[in-house]
Amino acid sequence: MTSETTGTHGAVLEGGAPGGDRPIVELRGAGKAYGNIRALHGVDLAVRPGRVTCVLGDNGAGKSTLIKIVSGLHQHTEGEFLVDGEPVRFTTPREALDRGIATVYQDLATVPLMPVWRNFFLGRELTRGPWPVRRLDIARMKRTADAQLRDMGIVLDDLEQPIGTLSGGQRQCVAIARAVHFGARVLILDEPTAALGVKQSGVVLKYIAAARERGLGVIFITHNPHHAYMVGDHFSVLRLGTLELSAARSEVTLETLTNHMAGGAELAALKHELAQVGGVDVDELPEERELSAAPEPAVADPAASEPVEGKS
Missing domain, CATH: 3.40.50.300 (P-loop containing nucleotide triphosphate hydrolases)
Known part of the structure; x- marks a missing residue:
């Protein structure tokens, strides 16, 4: 699929x-x-x-x-x-x-x-009310953070949970959504x-x-x-x-x-020297020309790169 x-x-x-x-x-x-x-x-x-x-x-x-x-x-x-x-x-x-x-x-x-929502707006907090008694608009920050995270496909059950309790991948995704x-x-x-x-x-x-x-x-x-x-x-x-x-x-x-x-290009250049060292198999190391040569256009097409005998 x-x-x-x-x-x-x-x-x-x-x-x-x-x-x-x-x-x-x-x-x-x-x-x-x-x-x-x-x-x-x-x-x-x-x-x-x-x-x-x-x-x-x-x-x-x-x-x-x-x-x-x-x-x-x-x-x-x-x-x-x-x-x-x-x-x-x-x-x-x-x-x-x-x-x-x-x-x-x-x-x-x-x-x-x-919390997750507080980290989402860290340094850019939304406020409401007149100065000098302005206060954080917590409800709007929670709604916005939840909507933006869901828009990126990130669904969290509780935005009040500390962001440190999320997995590393989830924290990365929150940072991406914030940006x-x-x-x-x-x-x-x-x-x-x-x-x-x-x-x-x-x-x-x-x-x-x-x-x-x-x-x-x-x-x-x-x-x-x-x-x-x-x-x-x-x-x-x-x-x-x-x-x-x-x-x-x-x-x-x-x-x-x-x-x-x-560093394959460097290994290719050192292939001759490595061949002099006992116990080092250099047969599988790439040649320098293999690294610098452009691939055939057909390689980029998965259908074209299938072996002939594999087709029915």
Whole structure:
């Protein structure tokens, strides 16, 4: 049975992004240097509405620096950073939020002992009554939080329960719904499935697809190429601060993506040296040409990739 997420993904790819193909956020040759240390160099990235852009890379690849530039925490020192085609240089994350760029970090910026509805409006509480005796509009915040969560497909029995009692996947989904409610057009997700099990990761991936269906541009930062390939429309692999791979879904296979993410190109270059080490089987290691060669178009079509003898 075809899943709802898979069907949505196919529709988006074939029908085009809801908001057109113009990037909301775009980096052109962007880089960041901290004194003599160059953390990021020559990175091109385009985030379009209704698309999931996956950024993969090992520790120290430059993913955190990329997040900080787009979210307004740090400024780029080379290249261009454009929002809606206009060059920008954010000085604070608030400026990025005002332009619709929201970031959901791994710690989720939640208070575990506070209720779900209170965390939903944390820092943006609704009030009522005249000044100086204004008070929290608790009833309206509860109604709004419940409606927004249900709109994203998240049904919680009790919004009064501390958010710390929810599973990791549920807390990620609440953070995503909160960002969508407060006007996010670009959603940056920092390793949302890193500390989750298989089932909870699936829940988060489902809501990433739901955010894409609503027309948001999503930047999905991850170490896991399998998770990225399930929901991604474009893949960018960073290595040592530079862009090693930038390819659309139709231009890359999961195997190729995994090899790039795992440092397959380096292993291919070291194949001769590894062959000299006793007890190391290098027969299964990829050749360098296998990693750099573009896959055949038929691979992107599941029907075309079926073996002939399997057809009736």
